[in-house]
Amino acid sequence: MTRLQSTSVLAGLAFAAATGAAMAHHSFAMFDMEHPIEISGTVKEFRFVSPHTILILQVKGADGVVKDWTLEGGAPGLLVRDGMSSKSLKPGDDIRLTINPLHSGAEGGSYQPAQIKFKDGTSVAAPK
Amino acid sequence: MRFQGMIGSIALTMAVIAAPVAAQQPFDESKYPAMAGQWLRVGPLGVFDSTKPNGRGQQAPLTPEYQAIFEANLAEVAKGGSGDDPVYTCIPEGMPRAMNLVLPMEIAITRNTTYIMMEYLSMLRRIYTDGRAFPTDEDPSWMGYSIGKWIDEDGDGRYDVLEVETRNLKNPRTFDPSGLPVHKDGATVVKERFYLDKANPDILHDQITVEDHALTRPWTVLKTMRREKKPIWVESICAEGNIHVSIGNQHYLLNGDGELMPFMKDQPPPDLKHFSQPKK
Numbered sequence: 001m002t003r004l005q006s007t008s009v010l011a012g013l014a015f016a017a018a019t020g021a022a023m024a025h026h027s028f029a030m031f032d033m034e035h036p037i038e039i040s041g042t043v044k045e046f047r048f049v050s051p052h053t054i055l056i057l058q059v060k061g062a063d064g065v066v067k068d069w070t071l072e073g074g075a076p077g078l079l080v081r082d083g084m085s086s087k088s089l090k091p092g093d094d095i096r097l098t099i100n101p102l103h104s105g106a107e108g109g110s111y112q113p114a115q116i117k118f119k120d121g122t123s124v125a126a127p128k
Numbered sequence: 129m130r131f132q133g134m135i136g137s138i139a140l141t142m143a144v145i146a147a148p149v150a151a152q153q154p155f156d157e158s159k160y161p162a163m164a165g166q167w168l169r170v171g172p173l174g175v176f177d178s179t180k181p182n183g184r185g186q187q188a189p190l191t192p193e194y195q196a197i198f199e200a201n202l203a204e205v206a207k208g209g210s211g212d213d214p215v216y217t218c219i220p221e222g223m224p225r226a227m228n229l230v231l232p233m234e235i236a237i238t239r240n241t242t243y244i245m246m247e248y249l250s251m252l253r254r255i256y257t258d259g260r261a262f263p264t265d266e267d268p269s270w271m272g273y274s275i276g277k278w279i280d281e282d283g284d285g286r287y288d289v290l291e292v293e294t295r296n297l298k299n300p301r302t303f304d305p306s307g308l309p310v311h312k313d314g315a316t317v318v319k320e321r322f323y324l325d326k327a328n329p330d331i332l333h334d335q336i337t338v339e340d341h342a343l344t345r346p347w348t349v350l351k352t353m354r355r356e357k358k359p360i361w362v363e364s365i366c367a368e369g370n371i372h373v374s375i376g377n378q379h380y381l382l383n384g385d386g387e388l389m390p391f392m393k394d395q396p397p398p399d400l401k402h403f404s405q406p407k408k
Binding site for chain 2: 052070075077081
C-alpha cells in the first residue's frame with residue numbers, strides 16, 4: 001500500500017470517554033471498531049488541528065518495510081481535556097498504541113489519547 | 129395658575145429624569161439560576177436521544193417517506209459514505225443537532241439575551257428574552273431565531289426555567305451524523321425547557337421537543353449536561369484541518385499531501401471540464 005492510499009482514509013472523532021460511538025464530524029463506518037490492533041512506530045508528524053488531529057506514524061511491517069500509517073483522532077478540544085497538547089508528540093518519538101484499523105486494510109485507523117504510550121511505557125496523555 | 133403650571137413643569141421634569149433611571153436598573157443576577165459557565169455532555173456522542181442507540185435504534189418517529197430517506201442514508205454510511213450528513217464540510221450542525229453537544233458549551237445570561245456558545249464548529253445561539261415576537265421577514269439560519277422566557281415555577285422570586293422556542297431554521301440539517309433527516313422544507317420548530325437538576329445544581333437539563341414535517345408526531349428528548357468547574361476554553365476552527373471536500377454532489381478527501389482522493393470505493397473523479405487538459 002502506498003502512503004497515498006494510506007492517507008486517503010481519515011475519519012471521525014475518537015471520544016476518549018469510552019462511549020463506544022465516535023461519530024461527530026462524520027461517520028466512523030470506515031473503521032473496524034470491533035477489532036482493535038496494537039501498532040508501534042516513530043512519529044513522523046502530529047497535526048494538532050480541527051476538526052480532527054492527525055498522527056502520521058512510520059511503522060515497520062512484518063516484511064521489514066517501513067510505511068506511513070495515518071491515524072485520526074479527536075478534535076484538539078477533546079485531546080486537551082484528555083491531557084494532550086500540540087507538544088505531546090514530536091517527530092522522532094517512538095510510541096505504541098491501540099488503534100481501530102481501516103476496514104479497507106490500508107495503513108490507517110483511529111486513535112484515542114489514552115491508548116498511546118511512549119517506548120518506556122509512560123502514557124502520552126495526562127488527564128487533568 | 130402660574131403656580132399650578134410650575135408644579136406641572138416640575139412633575140414633568142421629575143418624570144423625564146426618573147424614566148431613564150428606571151430603565152438602567154442594574155441586572156440582578158441573583159434572580160437567575162446558576163446556569164452560566166461551561167457545560168459538558170452527559171451520555172454518548174452523536175445521538176439525538178441519549179437514552180437509545182444510534183441509527184435505527186433512535187426509533188425516530190419518521191414518516192414513511194423520510195424513513196426511506198433515512199434507510200438510504202444508513203446504507204450509504206454502511207458502505208463508508210457520509211449518508212447525507214452535511215457537516216463534513218464544516219457547516220454548522222444547526223438546531224436541534226447542536227444540542228447533541230459534541231464539545232462543551234458555555235451559557236452567558238444577560239438582561240435581554242441568553243447566549244449559548246458551542247465550542248464545536250463555533251456555533252452561537254442567541255435566545256432573546258426581551259419579550260419580542262418572532263420576525264416575519266428574517267432570513268433563515270442554521271441556529272434559527274430563538275425567543276426565550278424566564279419562568280419562576282416555584283414562586284420563590286427566582287427564575288427556575290428558561291423556555292425557548294426556535295424557528296426560522298435553514299437546511300441542510302440532520303438530527304445526527306447518521307443522516308437522520310429533517311424535512312426538506314426546513315420548517316422545524318424546536319421547543320426547549322432548560323432547568324437545573326433539583327437534586328444536583330451541577331446538572332443541567334434541556335428538554336427538547338421537535339416539530340418537523342419529517343416526523344409523524346412531536347419528538348421529545350431530555351438532554352443532560354454536567355457543569356465543568358475548572359473549564360478549559362479551546363478554539364475549534366473546523367476549516368483549519370478539514371480534509372473533506374464537496375465537489376458537485378460528491379464527497380472527496382484530501383490526503384496528507386493535499387491531493388484529492390476518493391472517499392468511497394469506485395467513486396468517479398470530479399468533472400474537470402473547466403480546466404485545460406494536457407494533450408495526450
